[in-house]
Amino acid sequence: MFKQKIKKRIRNFITSLDLPHFKVIRWQLDDLAAQNILSSHFNFSSYFPLTNWSLRPSTILHVLNDISINSRKCIVDIGCGVSTIYMAKHLDLIKSRAKIYAIDESESWLRILDDYLKREGLSQYVELVHAPLIPSGLAISSNNLWYDTDILKSAINANKIDLILVDGPSGDSSPFARFGAVPHFKNFLSNRYSVFIDDTSRKDEKEIVKRWSDELNLHPLVYNRYVQFTTDNEFYSEPFFQMYDKLIKF
Numbered sequence: 001m002f003k004q005k006i007k008k009r010i011r012n013f014i015t016s017l018d019l020p021h022f023k024v025i026r027w028q029l030d031d032l033a034a035q036n037i038l039s040s041h042f043n044f045s046s047y048f049p050l051t052n053w054s055l056r057p058s059t060i061l062h063v064l065n066d067i068s069i070n071s072r073k074c075i076v077d078i079g080c081g082v083s084t085i086y087m088a089k090h091l092d093l094i095k096s097r098a099k100i101y102a103i104d105e106s107e108s109w110l111r112i113l114d115d116y117l118k119r120e121g122l123s124q125y126v127e128l129v130h131a132p133l134i135p136s137g138l139a140i141s142s143n144n145l146w147y148d149t150d151i152l153k154s155a156i157n158a159n160k161i162d163l164i165l166v167d168g169p170s171g172d173s174s175p176f177a178r179f180g181a182v183p184h185f186k187n188f189l190s191n192r193y194s195v196f197i198d199d200t201s202r203k204d205e206k207e208i209v210k211r212w213s214d215e216l217n218l219h220p221l222v223y224n225r226y227v228q229f230t231t232d233n234e235f236y237s238e239p240f241f242q243m244y245d246k247l248i249k250f
Helices: 002-016 020-041 057-070 082-093 107-119 149-156 181-188 203-216 243-248
Strands: 074-078 099-104 126-130 133-135 145-147 161-166 189-198 226-230
Touching: 020 057, 057 082, 057 161, 057 189, 057 226, 074 082, 082 099, 082 107, 099 107, 099 149, 107 126, 126 149, 145 149, 149 181, 161 181, 181 189, 181 203, 189 203, 203 226
Parallel strands: 074 099, 074 161, 099 126, 161 189
Antiparallel strands: 133 145, 189 226
16 A cells, blocks of 8 residues: 555656656657657668657657558658658558658758668659758748749649648758748648648747648647647547656556
8 A cells, every 4th residue: 555655656746747858758768669669660671861850750650640540642741861761661561652752952962862762662652852942932030041942833733732741941041941831832732631840849940830820720739849730630640659658657
């Protein structure tokens, strides 16, 4: 009886914590669980670079859930990399006819990605789009840079987009660097869609989320350092992780 009371008090103390370092521990546990799931389901013949800029495993898993549950067919991946590879591999495994438009401002990075996709036999699922950053009218601030929209329109045409993943441009390219994604693509969206934006713990991205919520007339779903907007609410697509729960239920 006494042991159970001690466990309960410790558990209540842990769950009541709202400290930045404790949130990081939970994020790391979620990422460990997500990486374990990804590693057990996806086999690659070679290594692709993972960096500080790479999308977190738990976010990737959420995106893959969304693709599967909502049968996404036209995907725009802004700021491409490891997310592109996992999405392409997933499409290959489920024998999907979906297409990924992978956008980046760096030609050299796109060459690295292209080589890897070819080695893995995944090129047919991805169209790589090199779009330099130029002064943009899709802006919050006066000195905003965003991708060349003429190139984007030419590459994507009038396809009805049902998933957008925004992890670029990098936040230091200009103030509110990622704002242009929704203003540009909203007229190309399907009736059913999701929009993900990463790094929403940052000040600029928080403001972007507020403005996108008004543009899309959707409530943002806030997760660990990323946000989802979606018109599809019939099924729950957030990944379920148990590592944190096991920590507080020891």
